[in-house]
Amino acid sequence: MSATRSGDPIRLGDLLKGVIATLPEVLTVQRGLWNLALCKPTSIGSIGLQLQKLADATPHATALKFDDRRWTYAEFNAWANRCAAACRAAGVKRGQVVAIISSNRPETLAAIAGVVKLGAVAAMLNHNQRGKVLAHSLQLSTPRLLIAGEECAEAIASLDGEQALDAGCVKCWDGAETPTGWLDWSAECDRQPSGNPPETATIQLKEPAFHIFTSGTTGLPKASVMSHYRWQRGMAGLGQMTLRLHGSDTLYCALPLYHNNALTVCWGAVLADGAALALSRKFSASKFWDEVRSHEATAFCYIGELCRYLLNQPPSPKDRQHQVRLMVGNGLRPEIWDEFQNRFGIERIAEFYGASESNLAFVNGFNLSKTAGFCPLSYAIVEFDTDAETAVRNAKGRLIKVARGGVGLLISEVSERAPFDGYTDKRANEAKLLRDVFKKGDCWFNTGDLVRDQGLRHIQFVDRVGDTFRWKGENVATTEVEAALNQIDGIDQAVVYGVEVPGTDGRAGMASLSCATKRFDGKRIATALRAALPAYAVPLFIRLRKEQEVTATFKYRKVDLKREGFDLEQVSEPLYVLDGDSYRKLTAETYTKLQSGSFRP
Template identity: 40%
Template sequence: MPSHRLGSYAILARGLLEGAGSHRTLALELERRARTQPTQAFLLYEDQRFDYARANRIVNSIAHAYRVAGLAQGDVLALVMENRPEFLWHYLAAGKLGIVVALVNTQTRGDGLAHALAVCGAARVIVGSECLPAFLAMGDRLSHELAERCVIDCEPGVTDSGTSGFAEFMPSEMVTDPVETAQRALGDTGAYVFTSGTTGLPKAAVMSYQRLTTVGRVLGALAWRFEPGDVVYNCLPLFHTHALVISLASVLTHGSTLALGRRFSAGGFWRDIRRYEATGFNYIGEMCRYLVNTPAGADDHRHRVRVIVGQGLQSDVWGRLQDRFAIPRIVEMYASTEGNIATLNLSGTVGSVGKLRLGGKLAKWDFELDDFVRDRGRLVPCGPGDVGVLLGPIRARTPFSGYRDTEATRAKVLTNAFRDGDALFNTGDAFRLDERKNLFFVDRLGDTFRNKGENVSTTEVAEQLARWPGIAAASVYGVTVPGREGRAGMAAIVLGEGARFDGGALAAHLDAALPTYAQPVFIRVRSTLETTATLKLSKLTLQREGFAPRKGEPIYIRDGADPAYTELTRERYLHIVRGETGAVHGQ
């Protein structure tokens, strides 16, 4: 009987209950597939095809090079590389030896990048030659000790990829399976994945091999429902667990094929889908909105896609995407990098992320007080129609591994919430519950909002704004924009005495300090910023005002193509609120 015909949540529970002492890691799966289906395609990239046997030999050569370099179980390897086969080879090679991979966001710049490299405790740093300019731009923020541990992996076929004096990575000539692979256990730490939080700098979430592997097994059975010949296309960044788990782990644990795109391109997306004869792809909501906003074409239905799996697909895009491109099945889900709770929408209910199951709790939230609603000290469960924060019970089958920072870990755990002795992970995400226990995403809480599929820390953005000489104070928050997923970044600023707003200089400063997705789209200039009784910046009024122009408070806008912030005119504001395509090009 096909696995997906079993009870859906029975399969999910079985996957979660797979013992931490099991040795079925992704690295071991690769070795097993190399023996049992050596000529089956594992990876397609541009014009290259890697079968399971060849991929395993390449990974082994890198693992042996790591061992010669003195790396062993528990050591940390920071990986800074864009989507290309070598990323997967390094990731899987580290898994064979029990080396913990710190997956660094390639869009991180300046202080954020230096912090990520330092806080993970890396014994070695592998930097793709395509990421070398950003790496070198850190200057003296990169310690001498860490610089000495950096090695450059030059992209094959790219000329003039000088290593600027750094050593170049060289694989070993040995290609045999390391004996250490079979000694790994699912309970071991496999990776650190950086996630933005309210602290303003990236936090290293601890990911076990169980999290990185078994979720793929579950998704392969329930979401993808793999069949012979299936090919999953992924163009989302591999440093995200979204790509590593939803696509890579699913494919590898089921012996299917992964087609890898360097990055997302709305214009070239379906060309790649047809090129690789993909039967599915993983998505984020913003990506899908780009796709439905491209001009319709005669080839829109000419593909083999039968299922897509992902997060953040809003209701208004769902139907348009499915109808226009004739996609039979959409599986929307919810999960966070560090969280211990996930949901799957297996019924196709438009807009839902799935049902509240497996012990998950939805606790009422007071948006005015910015705190949980309580009754005699206990949290209050949500009923149909209520909006609350999703909580995941911390127990043997749904552990919370936390972060390398113990204080940050403690801050995400609620104890004695509904009863004495309970412990729950606070996702910080608000959902609405319907009568059938379907969950509908509402928003993220606190000092983080989502933009273009990324979590943006308002604290980090505010710090960078305050570093610009002309700004005396800044409050950063997210605002909704018609026709745009998530929230666009906005800042209310107070200029220093005698300073004037220079949109070009500020744009150049932010380009050097922050990734594009984190830079404010709108900036409002005010004379003062309101604070609470505890001297915290009050953002609720600012968020409600949005980006509507007000007399005496000019608003400046910068989209993805502009070199500078320019004043938002009334005419352009009306274009944006009407949701007219192109009004905010940086969507």
Template identity: 50%
Template sequence: MQPKPVTGLNVLTSTLRILPDIGRILKGIYHLASAKADKYQSIGRMFETRAAQHPDQCFLRYEDTQYSYKQFNLWSNQICHYLASQGVKSGDVVALMMENRPETLACVLGITKLGAIVSMINTTQRDEVLLHSLTTVTPKMTIIGEECVAVYQDVADKINKTPEFKQFYMADGSTTPAPADFIDLDKALEDQPTHNPESSSQIQMKQTAYYIFTSGTTGLPKASILTHFRWIKAMGAFGLSAFRIRHNDVFYVCLPLYHNNALTVSWGSIVGAGATMVLARKFSASRFWDDCRRYDVTAFCYIGELCRYLLNQPEKSNDREHKVRVMGGNGLRPDIWMRFKQRFGVPQIMELYGASECNIAFVNSLNLDMTAGYCPMSFDIVKYDIEKDEAIRDAQGFLIPVEKGETGLLIAEVTERSPYEGYTNQKANQSKIMRDVFKDGDMYFNSGDLVQRQGYKHVAFVDRLGDTFRWKGENVATTEVEEVTNQFPQIDHSVVYGVQIPNSDGRAGMAAITLNTELNQFDVNSFSEHVKSKLPGYAVPLFLRIRQQQDITGTFKYKKGDLKKEGFNFETFNEPVFVLLPNQTQYQPLDKQTLSQLNLGAVQI
């Protein structure tokens, strides 16, 4: 099922349905309109306001523990005062490496109240990748959870430390003492003051609040800059205007706090409404709906892969027995959108689009099906040449917008209202900026994403530029192929990408698939017929790689970069590969002789 154009009737009927929530929507618009980069407002100040308004309201539930807004605010104040006494000041960077638990969020809040910057370290990183993340932003201090100490210590000696550098330890529900060279942060907080610090009201919205690292699917992670401005805009746009979170909502957060959807979208939505957060240590597909029932959850934030994991769980008679009224997030693919909605009975799916480094965002505030939603900011969708890997320019040297229903590159104008905050790496920043786009001197952010123009300022995500490939003179969108392969009943997950074949132009399609049955039960004949009947010839994958499980990042993204490098040479990864050779009607196991012929360019594809 493919996304459809948005019509005027869609917009009208959906607008009428949301009229009862107009007050909350207008409140969100007010926060958006009043957000100015130079204004003195901050995450910490927003939280202090909520704590004063609703001191006894439950802010956070974690397992069997809960904290009111007042309790959590006082705790974060202690962290703020203590770190200030240790020399942390506005603009300094503190690296934080802890799994999802209350201490993590309390540290984020305490550090940002100082005007300092939290570097959110991905807790799944190891060795050189971890060292890169710890050093790329030069932290003045680190706070390491007990659960992450061992992997941190593997690289700690290689960190460039200033004379003021300190390492703090946060116990994980145990009495294990802090390792040598660490300061026990819990103990240090015992005699700290609890009043709101003056610093939280001296922060301008344009100041950086934290760094979120890219997933690192195609290289070393880059640190994306997230300002107080972005967080407060997200609170208004997502939490109030789109999700329309209420004071009595219970919002489930199972994505890692180093992910933008958790720390910006979810947390901002919760604080904006004075609602309650239920924090899970990590995502569990088997426990997800049980948690929703246990805590009376009414809202949650997702990424697309999370939804697929839930859908792949065995069906239960109580799948629709929950109180969830809205789910918001990004990456819910068209092939599972309606199945998910019908099976679990969630009435509102607020899909959104907006990478950590992107200067605009789309949100499905009208609750339409299979759309990333609407954006009021200045953007366009332009023609793109996949083979040359560049946007197409006209005779005057300017880019060419696509028509409604067509697919192109999404670009967003960089303006005072939509500034580009980007990465800490200036070279990476320049590579994302396009100049002289529609007139001399204008400037646009290059999203690196292909989207479909649906009309009425709505778009549907199609593919990442680096994932779309060209074969037999045609562009192949991996998401469209994955939609078809995932429809086959014996397949749990599939990841599609392009691989190079010697003496062939372009890239041939390859699908890494995980089965929900044993390999000897896989009906290759039926699968061959399935893909050939559903896809044009050029889009049918030539290779299948059978995997026990897919490799994913800590933010649930598939590691396509590694798959592309390994190609179809099964001798390097020891997993079965099937190939659909010319004049064959079905996939056959790839053997050493055929592999050798392919590598020599002796097989005409």
């Protein structure tokens, strides 16, 4: 594997080596290229049709593994067909929405497959949501049918009194003791025929397949629309051209099915060439490798901090006792990339960049280090003003591209080949679009992400817009500060954000830390940070927490942390301030000085 330090440009020699390394699998790559070229929004094709083709071609191959159970492609396709027929019997028509709130289990994936085979839209609700937030998600999709797993009873109960569902919405319960007013989903499916629904063969790729909800880390969720077209492009580009799984492979997935990494990346890569999906109920750092071994997985997917959680587990002689040769996902930080790969003996890391609502993706298809990969579509990295949180325009009103090696806002051109499917809430769409970017009348999607131009059409993720803040006239990327903190012995998790300090411009850095050691050594941490970071990037405040709050997809929740800041009345946990050569306990006296401006950071 070619070594690249964090931020280093991609070297042509390393890229050529990566391209040459793919030659033994050139037929799979060619098939992906061919499918990508044929993939047009108006073409006939769908997720359900791909499943149907595999059931016809390899009926006895394993499609799904869960605990100690297995389903062949013929069995799983027939199950999905019964689910499709049950949806039709409940009055669901092509283009209408079926909301699904259920944890990771075979019944969930079968229901999803059934919905899209019918030409309906599966709205993948986050089963961790409650009350008004869950009601808001349901209102965004206005489902004709709701399928709820019994394990989500608490979430459903939290909707009591909320105007979440239209009166005509049919409610189905997947589990024992079906509540009054609900249909028994399993019984409804069991009485249906298992033949392929005729709608599957007529679905156009441009039709919607899923509603994927944003995590809501910075506000109420939005429902992004995932079309069959984007899913098929992912299957060809990420699945066949990059992952290149074989029918004998098993991809292990511990990410929730309501997330695109599971539903599109994992399932798409598996269906690309008839491999098996090993589905886990949920991610567990202590059980991860045992489940990988029990399923004989040859690949797995990751997101966010999952890899760091695995690294934090005690080393074991079994760390390399597995069959995994490939991992795919996003969010593997450059500072732990080599350590993770070397400890667990992973041959290839297919890091990628993408978002549920984005119209493009970058993929590390050539096994380069510390990069989110390559994208052939039209994109640009432009100068960004972090204070105003907007792209910079020149005197002519046009955006300005950064130089190679520079950091800027990633934008992608909206075109027929790269459409913006947007959100169910049309009012949210325009806010994500930039117009008259480089010429009058053009339209570009604003990813909201700051990335580094590594050259040769490769990028490295830097930070989310809004996470990067400005202090002492300099831009501070939270990911770089978090990386420095995570290199310090004893710190398990670090979440960095900017907070306002009276009498100062910009925002000062603050870090919420979870530490393995009971004794907090403020001087040691201050010394280590000053050695690793520019002075302006060293956090002014530290907050200690037993553990950090994360979403189900391992994104840190920063909204409350930013709001509470270093306010002693709002924060009951230990707070420290950088004072001289050490972080010292934030006292009421120092807090008063900070508020009055007499304590100068």
